[in-house]
Amino acid sequence: MNRWAFWLRRLVAGAVALVALSLLIFGATELLPGDAVSAVAGPTATEEERAAVRERLGLDRDAATRYLEWAGGALRGDLGTGYLGARPVTEVVGARLPHSLLLAALALAVTVPVAVVAGLAAGMRAGGPVDHAVSAGTLLVAGLPEFVLATLLLWALAAGPGLLPQVSMVPLGGSPLDAPEILVLPVATLAVSGIAVATRLIRARTADIAATPYIEAARLRGVTGPRLALRHVLPNALGPAVQALGMVTGALVGGAVVVETVFGYPGIGRELQEAVAYRDVPLVQGIALVLCAIALAVLLLTDLLARALDPRSGGAR
Structure with a gap:
């Protein structure tokens, strides 16, 4: 095509x-x-x-x-006016969305390298000890609801030892970057969930590629270890890996609704939760539509990028 x-x-x-x-x-x-x-x-x-x-x-x-x-x-870019406070929905989204995108970007920056390395390591030796350990760990984490994971991290790092703030309060008139310690727990929650899902997807694709005659022939020529993974497996797994990370990115934006509520982080997710609680229909509709549009845009971009990187499509030449 x-x-x-x-x-x-x-x-x-x-x-x-x-x-x-x-x-x-x-x-x-x-x-x-x-x-x-x-x-x-x-x-x-x-x-x-x-x-x-x-x-x-x-x-x-x-x-x-x-x-x-x-x-x-x-x-036309007009999402209406909220019922309570008569706030223009576009202004609310414009004020809160950057905070949520910051969380998602930081979580993705952690997720990508960890998931790629773990997925390659597990998939290259499917059925081996590393694969069993990675698969078991990611399955356990992926099965945990985000609010449970957030609560566990909150107890382990904030409520108990007091290493981090329990509530992610942004300084008055400032941005989350003015107090980076408030970002640690929300980002960690999103990143751990994202790593679990992305690693499993990348591992499955890597295992399929590692079992092909092409990779077996490379092994017979003496190509092993990181060189085999980086030069022969990764280029063929890159397209599916990008799609997997695109799915995870969309999930990160949606997961922010739960995480922001748990930690009191002033992002678009917490605003949505409060709008639902107060039956502010225009605000609920506007925020939900923006989140859906972002998720669709990410999936579309990663789909196009994956096709461009797929050697079979000719896009990577």
Whole structure:
């Protein structure tokens, strides 16, 4: 398939997926428990006051009309205004999203080298002691929910010995980088989860490649150890490894919702959790759509990069 045709198909598929996700997000927020009108008007509001609030928020119109208005505004970069505090959703996202992206970037910087080395080491000797140790360890960690892992790290490094702060409070008027110690626990939680998943994916691909006649022939020629892994296995595993890391990156952005809540980190995930709790529908919709768009963009970019690096596609020549 022509490279440009492949990219065009991926872009169209990504756009269709985003539209489908926007419909799911809008439909899901329609089913949220509670009543947004009550949250805004207050529990003591009269029926007349509730009706006025419903009209002001546009909730007196049918769902299809409200979806089209919301989707059209999103295309223009306008995600609406939150119910509580009348905060523009775009401004909230712009203020909080960089904090979450910082967490994801730092976690990815730790995840990539560790997962590649561990995955190669395990896959090159599938069935050996290193493979068994890596597979067992990553399976155990991958099976732990992120809030459990975060709680364990919090107990081991903060609540008990007091080596790190238990709450990731950003200095007033500053950024997380002004107090780097508050980043350690959230980044560690995301990185450990990411390493477990990425290592297993890379290990599986490495084991498949290591069993091919091409690699066996290289071994017969006396090529072994790091030279075999780096010169013969890694180039063929690079494309799938990039795709695996792309999946992990998307998971890191989504996982920030849980991690930020546990550690009180002021990112987009914590903002989403609070918006759900207060039934702030426009804020929930806007944040969820942005997170989905980021995840889709990462998957699309890594898919294209993986194809370019795949020797069979001719993109790496």
